[in-house]
Amino acid sequence: MSWSGGPHGAPEPGAVGLAARVRAGEVRAADVAEETLERVGRRDGELHCFNVVTADAMRSAAAAVDRLVASGADPGPLAGVPVAVKDNLCTRGVPTTCSSKMLEHWVPPYDATVVTRLVAAGALVVGKTNLDEFAMGSSTENSAFGPTRNPWDTSRVPGGSSGGSAAAVAADLAPLALGSDTGGSIRQPAALCGVVGIKPTYGLVSRYGLVAFASSLDQVGPFAATVADAALVLEVIAGHDEMDSTSLDRPVEGLLDATGSGAGGLRVGVVADFLADASADCASAVRAAAEVLAGAGAAVEEVALPELLHGLSAYYLIAPAEASSNLARYDGVRYGLRVDGDDVEQMNARTRAAGFGPEVRRRIMLGTYVLSAGYYDAYYAQAQRVRTLVARTFARAYERFDVLLAPTTPSVAFPLGAKTADPLEMYLADLFTIPSNLAGHPAMSVPFALDPQGLPVGVQVLAPALGEVAMLRAAGVLEAGAAPGARGPVASRSEAGR
Amino acid sequence: MSTGPAPAGAGRASADFEVVVGLEVHCELSTATKLFCGCPNRFGSEPNTQVCPVCLGLPGALPVLNRRAVELAVRVGRALHCEIRPSTFHRKNYFYPDMPKDFQISQYDEPIDVDGYLELPSGRRIGIERAHIEEDTGKTTHLGGGGRIHGADRSLVDYNRAGVPLVEIVSRPDMRSADEARAYVAELRAILVASGASDGRMEEGSLRVDANVSVRRTGSDAFGTRCEVKNLNSLRSLGRAIEHEQARQVALLEAGERVVQETRHWNEDEGRTSSMRSKEEANDYRYFPEPDLVPLAPDGAFVAAATAGLGLMPAERRARLATTVHGPDAAVAASTLDQITTVVDLGLDDLVVEVVERGADARLALARAANEAAQSPEDARRLDPGAFCRLLELEAGGSLSSTQAKSVLAEMLAAGGEPDAIARRLGYEALGSEALESAIDAVVAAHPDAWARYAAGEDKVAQLLTGQVMKATKGRANGKAVAAALAARRG
């Protein structure tokens, strides 16, 4: 196991605390930036969390925050807090590659809305984090630029597709990170890296500037070492955006407060069907989590929701279908990679063959097939019916429960290469996370236990649409009741030192 | 390139066959901005200057629907007597370099406007199957290789037009001749302009027409195999292409061959269609609901607001004018129908209706509008109704001859002004009755024989006498007034 730590050995205060100290003038954002860049420089060669580190921009952002503090102006709720941004979120003037050869040299002329909001809140962007190409994968091994390694055990994957972001937080290369979650791409790597990851309600966070994988499922969300930090980021990035037609026009309030307000009276359903499909360690972590919630005054009960397990097959029809259309634009005509040919069709074909990796090609072919005349009803339309079934199953459950408790993943972090030969085996990594995407519901992973090998185990809290407050109340209690050392390597060491 | 058997003289198709035509008209909506972004919807700018991440389909960009485009689509639907329905957007997937996302956002099985009709000046109603909203593509210029994508040395794409809002209006296969198809497009264009949806400029591509043409034996109810003809850039092209296609298909059938369903390209210079035989033919568009947009459900209030101020459509204007001129339910002669159509086409019907309401002679008003005013329609639309009414009054009352009235009207159109003053200036001041009587005295004295014959009841001599009075008064007398005075004198 490998550890990282601040150069001064000081306990990390978390993003909420760090921002408070920067705003109070006790800590200079410039120093935070230098310490962060130093750690990244020391560790990232091995871990490969980042595709690019934007050191200069980070330094000037830090200087701007310090100037605001000095002038007495409000630098924002994330003042001076470093944040790592998944490399499928557009950053003006900074390459946004989606870890694909197709976009290796593409530099967006605009910022994603979430990036704009983070920067406006005083956050310091460290760089762009590695992912499975176009967010398709569960291990970050599908990156065209090489895999990210899990800081807990560098022979293992960090999960995916937001593996770079999860690993960056786990290794304390940044206290905060943004990811995107289409079928579990935030929660699954969060669980495998022992950090907190939230997939918000569909529409709560703007997708403008998120390079689309499957538009009806994609949602941007935070990674953090603590539940409170994740809630704070969500408060900053959530809210209506007129550039995204699917963005909800609802006020977002009380998320940070919810993390400390306990689970008293909360009705919690434990998804029994998921326990049967999870490893013994993952299942027992959920049972222990149920006891923690019960002990905090929640009413906990097992519930059978077998229909949710059908979500996986529906997802692997709907997501590729949308992806086949979303990724059509990478044709060599306007931007990104171009491989010339004798005519436009040959140029298109050569460009796409050279630019996309095998998993992306597989999903484009699958999605194209699914939407084809003659197959649409049997596949795409049928998958939409299953999607409705999943939503109805959740709706029935949420008549009785405020939140559901489930494993995030079927297993802990697996070794690099263990599942690359068998795509279906890899797809199963998202079995428990997919239903929330299909329903558009929020869900999050909270680090809760360690397995006998010392690898982190996450538990998942699911909630109905816009049920973030109840979800964060449960998550706050679970965090407090988690096994010592279950979250983030840095936090575990500092706790051990207390 | 297959062109099929060359028809012997386009348009001279066998009388045993009739042509069946349905039209798909793409109309650019005259919004200030594009359909899904804030870029200007403007024709003729420098290439690739009216673009942004959204209309260039950059990674991460998302569409946001232009409310005004929906309002205009609702207005078009209302003007075409369509039902306005909840609708959804779909993606139409195919690869083409001028389409930034390699899919087009369009409405597929749930269009906003369904099941309406358009009434031609002839009174025939052409069914409208649907009208839906979609985005335009960019514009590709192929250099070398005959200007087609295959064989071109290079292709240049201008994305200024990409994302411009369109409505596609799909007629039912209700037209039975090239003339009727032309009349349909002319009428549709007038409706689109009248509803404020379009500038109607075919030559700038604001209106683009594809024709579905088939033929069948006269009296048959079944439709023949149709061909879709593209590249029809004017009403003239449309008519010629339909006539050519009709003749080509009839020739095939008469030769015992069959018509192949395909898309054909109209070549204006060669005057014939040719098979496009492109890979597009085999396209499977893989439509599916556009996940980046929410369903569109215009409620009653939205429709009411969108259609507020929607004036009369041409057919309604023609009906109103016919009623104004002839009263309700009267049969209208073909020549009058032409006058009515002209007056409505030129936007002069409001003027005619107003002066008739003020008491002007309706037929005279229609005739002066359709014939003289129509010569300079822009000036005519600026005519002061009060002045026009007075002119008609002077003519009808005999104070001005029709020749004089036309001259005064020409002056009014050119420079404005009051008809009485213009008539005075032109020396058309009607003769006072004393002056007229003394002129008649002189003529009677000079032509006693003629007068005697007239007085004896030989009416046709009146013409000669009137002519002499006109001559004596240098045209200032009014013919009708002279005739009346002669008749009165005869007793």
Ligand SMILES: [Zn+2]
């Ligand atoms: Zn634009």
